[in-house]
Amino acid sequence: MCSMIVTVTFVCTLIITPAIANDICTANALPRVPASQRNLHETFQRTSLLYGLSTIGNEYLIKQECQEQLQLFQLGVRTKMPWAVKMFDASASLEPGFTFGHNFWLGNSEVCSAVSRQTHVQISTYLRHQMKPELLTEVAPFNVDFRVLYLRHNSSWQVDAAVIAFASRLHVGLCLPSACTAHEVQQLVQAYLSTDLNAANEFYEMNLQYDYAKDLKLKSTTFRRTSFYLTCFFLATTIALTVAASLLRKSQDLYKANANIRNSRSTNGNVLETTNTSGATIKPHKSELDLNVTSFIACFDFDANWLHVFAPAKVEHTFAALNGLRFGSAICVTVYHYLMFLFHGTRNKVTLYNYQAYVGNVDIFVDIFFTISGFLQAYNHFRNVKLLAVIRQNSLKQNFKLMGLHLFHRYLRLAPLYFLTIGLSDFGSKLLDDISVFHIEHKVYENCEKYWWRNVLLIQNFFDHNDMCGLWTWSLACDMQFSILATVLLFLYVKHPKRKKLCLAALTGTSIAYTYTFGLKLNFDQTIEATFTFLTEIYTHPFARILAYMCGGIAGWYFVVQKPTEWHFTKQIQHFFDYLVALIFFGCIFIPTNHNFSVFTSTTILLFERIIFTVTSCILILSNAHGRMRWFFRFFETTFFQKFNRVAYAMFLINPIVVFALPGFSRSNLYANPLSLFAEFIGLLVILVLLSTLLTLLFDIPYQNLSRLLIQYQMRKKVD
Incomplete structure (x- = not known):
């Protein structure tokens, strides 16, 4: 029995041994994958989104062509083919700074362009280079496109200030094969994110979800928008009228020169007709016949308008300093817009957020414009003695007609440049949304399509700020609404002074009650975060701003109607009060906010800051009118501020468009630091002044x- 068992065991051993030997030989014959390459494969699969997509593609998700090209890319990376290395390098991977708001993993679009075409760099063939020459010459066997994917996350490992630019959305730039359609890319990304392959997604607990993608190419629909056609028509019409005015000016100059020659040759200075050598009558120039058309075209005379804008400064004017103060305030608003719009393309958002929080008290600063x-409206109204007499004599119907004419002319002065800004904002935002690598959270063009009529009526600040067509135009709407209300009250004061005082008291009480109601309801705590969140209620609503306009109007009435009060103080005391007023004025702007107070206290502080700042501004204006505080106003009366005062309105309207274009057209994210911000802002200011001057003239x-x-x-019609 034992011998039989030994025999069977021996036979089995003889049978199995050749098979094992064959497997060993086969294994030795197959090429081994180095451990380092396997490690790289696993690392790339977890850190590079493009490489990860190439590892999960199959015929059920994407078409064969797209799958084959992705597999070819993966093989090229493993074998370190130059075109594949460039394609890998051009695509995004995890970048540092995620916890502080850095969501821009943008890759490099220029390197992606070099994947499918040769790059020409001027280098010497006689100097030694370490680089592989194939980096410049070798191209991929298929076409590629640079696309940006936008992925939402809900990670708690990122600072998320309640500001629009802190949106939880990753920007991922990928250099993808052109054969892969947008739908196929979406399918691949969703399949990849559903696994635990991506290291950043797993580590930061992002729970990434595919949102949408952009190919950064112009869309024909952008140039078929109504705003584009209207803007082009408006530009062409204005330029044509400007050219016509220039030609008309030359023809008028020529006609005047010919008339002077004829008058010098005439023996009778009262001759109405001049006869040439052939006996024909020389008729008057056409400009004398078509006076209305000529006068209309002459309004667009570029040379005359240039002389008007840059006329010699009249420093002796009563309110010369106000012109400078308005232009200086426009520069300060531009600083704030500059910091705010840089959020959309800055990778150190928290740093920029702190810059913005301490640059000034934005809650009250804009009140200087309303004051x-x-x-000025009250001053111009009460000093016009003839107008006051007409108002007293007119009936109610006549006064309503007069108010309508006043408001029509005010609207006519504001509307053209304002409408041009809205048109440029609508078209420009759509263009930017097509080609910018950054996601635009506040889509101006969508709001303009739906709510353009609110801007036409200048009532956009009554609605949610997220629905505004041109968020920065809220102050223009407020100013127009206050102007209408002030016109009614000024007319009412001439007829019934006591009723106007009751109206002012009612408006003051309403504004205070409104501020307390919404401050307590919304838990306002004086942070810049709360200001952005409750912008509609706390910042842009007319009841939140009307106190400044009313206080300015009362100061204008006081300056014209009331005689200046003589205060018998020594010069030292007068200087002390002058410095105190200036200190309070700047203190209200730059005072740091304290967040440790209750909601009621914070709301009260906000209200008192607005009142104190407005009253201080009125005191400064009256001091300037009476020739006081020359040391303070001398700076604002300089030639620079006086000459560029007339472009302040255009600068206010156009600066957000130019500022937003800085990060919008960039192909990479920005890093904010004080020195670069200062240098860039100086250049921006020069561009804005030049552009605003041109827009003002046209x-x-x-x-x-x-x-x-x-x-x-x-x-003239009334006189006739």
């Missing part, structure tokens, strides 16, 4: 001239 506007001054022309025509 100046209210002061779209602002001509329509102001037209408004004056209509007023003169109405006055």
Whole structure:
């Protein structure tokens, strides 16, 4: 029995041994994958989204062509083929700074362009280089496109200030084969993210979800928008009128020269007709026959408008400093817009957020514009003795007609440049949304399509700020609404002074009650985060801003109607109060906010800051009018501020468009630091002043001239 068992065991051993030997030989014959390459494969699969997509593609998700090209890319990376290395390098991977808001994994679009075409770099063939020459010459066997994927996350490992630019959305730039359609890419990304392959997704607990993708190419639909056609028509019409005005000016100069020659040759200075050598009568110039058309075209005379804008500064003017103060305030607003719009393309968002939080008290700073506007409206109204007499004599119907004419002319002066800005914003935002690598959270063009009529009526600030077509235009709407209300109250004051005082008291109480109601309801705590979140209620609503306009109007009335009060103080005490007013004015702007107070206290502080800042601004305006505090206003009366005061309106309207274009057209994210921000802002300011000057000459001054022309025509009509 034992011998039989031994025999069977021996036979089995003889049978199995050749098979094992054969397997060993076969294994030795197959090429081994180095451990380092296997490690690289696993690392790339977990860190590079493009490489990870190439490892999960199959015929059920994508078409064969796309799958084959992705597999070819994967093989090229493993074998370190130059075109594949460039394609890998051009695609995004995890970047540092995620915890502080860095969501821009943009890759490199220029390197992606070099994947499918040769790159020409001027280098010497006689100098030694370490690089592989194939990096410049070798191209992929298929076409590639650079695309940006937008992935949402809900990670708690990232600072998420409640500001629009802190949106939880990753920007991932990939150099993908052109054969892969948008739908196929979406399928691949969703399949990849559903696994635990991506290291960043797993480590930061992102729970990434595919949102959408962009190919960064122009869309024909962008150039078929109504705003594009209207803007082009408006530009072409204005330029044509400007050219016509220039030709008309030359023809008028020629006609005047010929008339002077004829007058010098005439023996009778009262001759109405001049006869040439053939006996024919020389008729008057056409400009004398078509006075209305000629006058209309002359409003667009570029040379005359240039002289008007850059006329010699009149420093002796009563309110010369206000012109400088308005232009200086426009520069400060531009600084704030610059910091705000840089959020969309900055990788150190928290740092920039802190810059913005401490640059100034934005909650109250813009009140300076409303205070100046209210002061000037009341001042111009009460110093016009003839107008006051007409209002007293007119009936209610006549006064309503007069108010309507006043508001029409104000709208005519503001509307052209304002409408041009809206058109450029609508078209420009759609263009930017097509080709920018950054996601645009506040899509202006969508709001303009739906709510353009609100901007036409200047009532956009009554609605949610997220629905505004041009968020920065809220102050223009407020100013127009305050102007309408002030016009009614000023007319009412001439007829019934006591009723106006009751109206002012009611408006003051309403504004205070409104601020407390919404401050307590929304838990306002004076942070910049709360200001952005409750922008509609706390910042842009007319009831939140009306106190500044009313206070300015009262100061204008006081300056014209009331006699200046003589205060018998020593010079030291007068200087002390002057410095105190200036200190309070700047203190209200730059005072750091304290977040340790209760909601009621924070709301009260906000209200008192607005009141104190507005009253201080009025005191400064009156001091300037009475020739006081020359040391303070001398800076704002300089030639620079006086000459560029007229472009402040255009600068206010156009600066957000230019500022937003800086990060919008960039192909990479920005890093904000004080030195680079300062240098860039200086260049931006120069561009804005030049552009605002051109827009003022073409779209602002001509329509102001037209408004004056209509007023003169109405006055002549009344006289006739």
